[in-house]
Amino acid sequence: xxxxxxxxxxxxxxxxxxxxxxxxxxxxxxxxxxxxxxxxxxxxxxxxxxxxxxxxxxxxxxxxxxxxxxxxxxxxxxxxxxxxxxxxxxxxxxxxxxxxxxxxxxxxxxxxxxxxxxxxxxxxxxxxxxxxxxxxxxxxxxxxxxxxxxxxxxxxxxxxxxxxxxxxxxxxxxxxxxxxxxxxxxxxxxxxxxxx
Numbered sequence: 415x416x417x418x419x420x421x422x423x424x425x426x427x428x429x430x431x432x433x434x435x436x437x438x439x440x441x442x443x444x445x446x447x448x449x450x451x452x453x454x455x456x457x458x459x460x461x462x463x464x465x466x467x468x469x470x471x472x473x474x475x476x477x478x479x480x481x482x483x484x485x486x487x488x489x490x491x492x493x494x495x496x497x498x499x500x501x502x503x504x505x506x507x508x509x510x511x512x513x514x515x516x517x518x519x520x521x522x523x524x525x526x527x528x529x530x531x532x533x534x535x536x537x538x539x540x541x542x543x544x545x546x547x548x549x550x551x552x553x554x555x556x557x558x559x560x561x562x563x564x565x566x567x568x569x570x571x572x573x574x575x576x577x578x579x580x581x582x583x584x585x586x587x588x589x590x591x592x593x594x595x596x597x598x599x600x601x602x603x604x605x606x607x608x609x610x
Contacts, residue, residue: 443480
């Protein structure tokens with residue numbers, strides 16, 4: 415059976431709650447983030463995972479742990495969040511004060527990753543995921559998770575801006591009728607709700 419990817423965004427942090435771009439920084443989960451991450455265990459109950467992959471960032475690893483899957487997790491560096499460079503820690507409104515037309519998915523972050531670099535990274539992850547079988551759990555981040563889903567179905571990085579991905583939300587990437595030539599998004603942004 416081809417892989418069925420259970421893409422999970424990490425739980426809420428103080429920075430995600432405040433709308434701060436959080437790439438390299440690694441704040442821990444809020445109390446609500448931890449509570450909702452624990453709730454993943456019930457949502458994922460009964461599913462057996464052939465592989466469990468997690469971003470190296472604490473917030474993703476902690477979410478995986480609280481969901482009851484930490485013991486079997488493999489750390490995958492390429493699942494890390496977008497590197498925002500000079501925009502790390504800033505809110506979009508703050509960035510727009512200096513660059514009113516800025517769009518992450520088109521422009522990237524200065525001295526960080528470009529959309530092309532993030533797209534290439536997502537494509538490498540996808541190539542690895544497509545070599546797997548069965549249910550695979552992937553714990554990652556908001557922007558990178560959106561890019562991963564867009565690239566899964568062959569869309570450009572710019573299309574990822576149309577995919578909202580809330581904290582502790584679940585997406586399922588698979589294939590229509592198990593046809594490897596027809597990648598599909600089977601479920602998207604299923605979760606306990608937005609951070610705010």
